[in-house]
Amino acid sequence: MSIESTFDSKLINNIYQESFGRDFSQFFNLESFSFFKCNDCSHLFFDPRMAGNDKFYEVLQEIRDNYYSPLRPEFLMIKKYITQKDKVLEIGAGDGDFAKVISCNSYVGLEFNDLAIKNAMAKGVRLKDESVETHSLSNKEVYDIIVSNHVHEHVSDLYSFIEAGVRCLRKDGYYIFSVPNNDNHDTSSINHTLNLPPHHISRFTKKSFESLDVFGLKLISVESVKISKSRKYRLGIVNNFLLKKITKLNNWNQVAISLKSVNKSTNLINKLPIKLKLVIYKFLIKDQGLNSVVVYKKL
Template identity: 35%
Template structure:
């Protein structure tokens, strides 16, 4: 077993997930059939790269395909959010004269913001329908893999960014090597992913979209900090979106803590179960600016 982020063999098994349970969760919560991804796989394993703290699911054959994401988008309105905290933050990191590459440009929403600011930008995207839609908006998009694009355009960009992409990638090392190769020396690498510490909402390991086939791995601040030991980059800033930005998630956050403590500290979990919703809602709202939310942005400089 190799770590997808370092290529080394310092990994340990954290837990396993019966695939029948994963299939049921996706069907019940999102009405998406995931059975085809788990044929011949009775259980999914979650490993941790002990050198970085990055956690990843195994085997890699269980990850989603184009049809899976089309199903998610079709039946779950709001899956592709147009309002993203990480976009606003990233714009503040980009100068008007920068040449920008977005890896995994999706529907081109971030590229549109850059275009309005007259910033030179190109998006890489494998979904041909998305590329066609982007072309109608006057956006520059290409259907290349980052590894191939970087090989043809080394040290070309002032900024390389990817939003909510890295958590879907199994071969993290190949992906990051490509991103860094495409950067000029001194350029910025901006990455946004869901925040897991160690799981979404602290200990909610059964959070549906955090599981495969949707996610390949789980990131947190420590894992990003450790990347400087394996790649030619230096962390500039690593910040977590506060829960106060994500009001719909406050209830989920509290219930995740309650359920976790019901298993690990039954007395505390029992007390939390007795707290009326208006009370815990008010308390969570009061402290939400200091509670880590669901997203994390890491900004690195290429050495």
């Protein structure tokens, strides 16, 4: 393991405040965080691994009406692996929107957020307030499909989480999850509020997906979620790309830096001609999807 950067939790709270206009200091009981990279598999994570509690997610859900998006393209990408006869377990089911998309023999959804459970029930989807670790104790090798949409990046003990999910899965069953793609310059942008603790604990690259064979899983596919590469999107990607270059040049943290430094650098980037930025995008940036859908088979 190697430390990529270390920063004060007050800085993260300042970033949350600027983004959402709310003080999130109640959710930080630690003075600082370090950002680590695994030298073997390139997996990235924050330590201490402090995940947000139920109240944290309820506040985000109140601030962002579409926090649990009912129209995620990942849903349809995963749906093609599910047949009518399958028993499906969804870990971190949110508002129950994925359950409304699929058709299967049996569906069980696990969720901690009380508000999300209430919203799911209003849609006719009953969820269990239970961890996958607890669920796995009485449901060994029960399911044909394990699904988890944008949950792995939130989990503090990722090893225990995946191990429990695999325990619930039958031989030759599919373990499928979607996560943000850290190889994308938008997803991994500097001061990306929701890509910082206590929201996201881990960050995934294509290389890190290859390391789950230790759980008896065989990687089947990694699919990028398609995005519209409009001019606005391309310019945003270039801005994030250049901001990273500036922070590296100044030996600043590559994850979270002061708002003053961001504003100063952004003002400089905004002075560049649009045509030049589009040339930079075309020749210097290998763009990838914002999110990845990863499919494994249990051996």
